[in-house]
Amino acid sequence: MNEWVKGKVVAKRRWKDGLYSMQIDAPVADFTAGQFVKVALDIDGDRVGRPYSLVNPPQERPLEIYFNEIPEGPLTPRLSDLNPGDPLWLSATANGLFTLEGIEPGRELWLLATGTALGVYLSILRTPGPWQSFERVILVHGVRAADDLTYAETLKLIADEHGERFTFVPLVSREAYADALAGRVTDLLVNGELERRVGVPITAERSHVMLCGNSQMIKEVREILEGRGLVRHRRHSPGHYTTEHYH
Ligand SMILES: Cc1cc2nc3c(=O)[nH]c(=O)nc-3n(C[C@H](O)[C@H](O)[C@H](O)COP(=O)(O)OP(=O)(O)OC[C@H]3O[C@@H](n4cnc5c(N)ncnc54)[C@H](O)[C@@H]3O)c2cc1C
Ligand SMILES: NC(=O)c1ccc[n+]([C@@H]2O[C@H](COP(=O)([O-])OP(=O)(O)OC[C@H]3O[C@@H](n4cnc5c(N)ncnc54)[C@H](OP(=O)(O)O)[C@@H]3O)[C@@H](O)[C@H]2O)c1
Structure with missing residues (x-):
């Protein structure tokens, strides 16, 4: 109750x-x-x-x-x-395990969001945790249209505070927009474009990946990550990726 x-x-x-x-x-x-x-x-x-x-x-x-x-x-x-x-x-209380607790430090923390899942990362990014445990943090926001790219002021504050340690990559799937990458995160992982833009690969040795939003996106990205040897993070068995399904 x-x-x-x-x-x-x-x-x-x-x-x-x-x-x-x-x-x-x-x-x-x-x-x-x-x-x-x-x-x-x-x-x-x-x-x-x-x-x-x-x-x-x-x-x-x-x-x-x-x-x-x-x-x-x-x-x-x-x-x-x-x-x-x-x-x-x-x-009366907040719940959920989609936090940085128990996640092992690494080189890059990748935060992948579709749609409104951006919000959860804006909370995490404004705490010391990610910056203490990772050298770089990469936030990837996948949306349908350019006007779904929101919270520019908050993203600017985070970028101003953390400089080159923070990278924001917008993905727009249904229209061409400025310097956003075009398409879905799944396709951009398979063709290597996302990691080329950021300049580092996602590997089990160096990365932790958080996935939040659309369940089908999470399922398909998990398959890609597991194909590269990343395993799911569990509370008592640290791994390389963590998930939160919205719909
Ligand atoms: C742990 C958790 C955290 C969540 N946090 C957020 C959040 O921060 N922001 C947010 O917008 N939603 C979030 N959701 C989804 C949210 O709880 C609701 O399901 C959503 O807002 C729709 O509510 P509803 O009552 O209008 O429709 P619902 O009865 O909940 O859903 C109706 C239908 O719409 C689908 N659906 C639900 N959410 C979406 C969506 N965002 N896009 C497309 N289809 C959807 C459902 O799968 C269902 O088929 C979260 C869900 C979970 C499980
Ligand atoms: N965003 C809008 O303009 C809009 C307008 C009207 C209503 N809505 C409502 O909002 C709900 C959520 O829409 P949303 O746009 O926030 O979320 P969404 O449908 O989850 O789409 C967000 C991004 O995720 C991508 N995506 C979807 N499935 C994927 C998969 N399997 N793998 C990888 N990427 C995937 C989408 O690409 P694709 O574009 O290729 O699907 C899009 O770039 C909709 O169901 C609708 O009810 C949204």
Whole structure:
């Protein structure tokens, strides 16, 4: 059973039709970067809750989530209609194992996101963990269209703080856009273009890879990584890649 706490929307940002960030005030317990909270609304007498990764780093408040509206979904069309001051419910604690805890230090940390999965990495990147354990951190954001590339200000702050140790690689699959790589992360791993852009290969000896977002992407990237000898990271058996499925 979830224990719910009352929250209040502090701010909402509409990036484009159907794509939002929301800041929320709620007495949620301390969390580790990479974890998610459940967010719920009472709809027709039922409390409808869904998990959302926290975008804010643990040391900062308000809480922030980043989500897209699924028109046929029970929660997101109502969530995106909320405005500052509106009430909602949150789980009293954050959960999840998609964190840096137990991950062995290495040379490069690769953070691969599709769509709104970018958010979880913005929390992790604003903690000391990745910078203490890895020489370089590479964030890869795969989206359909250029206007799905969001959070430019936050990415700039991270880049300004960490200089050449941080590399951001946008991938846009459905149109050509500036210096973004064109296509899906799977194809760009198979043809070597992603690693050529970054200048280092992904190998079991040097890399840890975090995969978050679209389940089919995660499944296909896992197959590519396992073909190169990387193994799944488990709590009691350290490995080379970690996953979090959104849909
Ligand atoms: C651990 C975890 C963390 C999550 N964190 C986030 C997050 O930070 N941001 C976020 O946007 N979503 C996140 N999700 C997905 C989120 O919980 C909801 O499923 C989503 O927001 C849709 O809610 P809904 O009630 O409108 O529709 P649902 O009933 O949840 O889903 C309706 C249908 O849409 C599919 N779907 C769900 N999410 C997506 C999506 N993003 N893109 C395409 N199809 C989708 C589902 O597979 C289902 O078929 C997370 C899921 C998990 C398990
Ligand atoms: N993004 C939008 O403009 C938009 C508009 C309307 C509604 N929505 C809603 O938002 C939901 C999520 O859309 P989203 O664009 O955030 O996420 P998404 O469908 O997961 O796509 C994000 C990125 O992941 C890529 N991808 C999808 N499957 C993959 C796979 N198996 N391997 C590698 N890469 C893969 C996509 O490439 P491809 O482009 O090749 O699929 C795209 O570049 C949609 O289902 C829809 O309900 C989004």
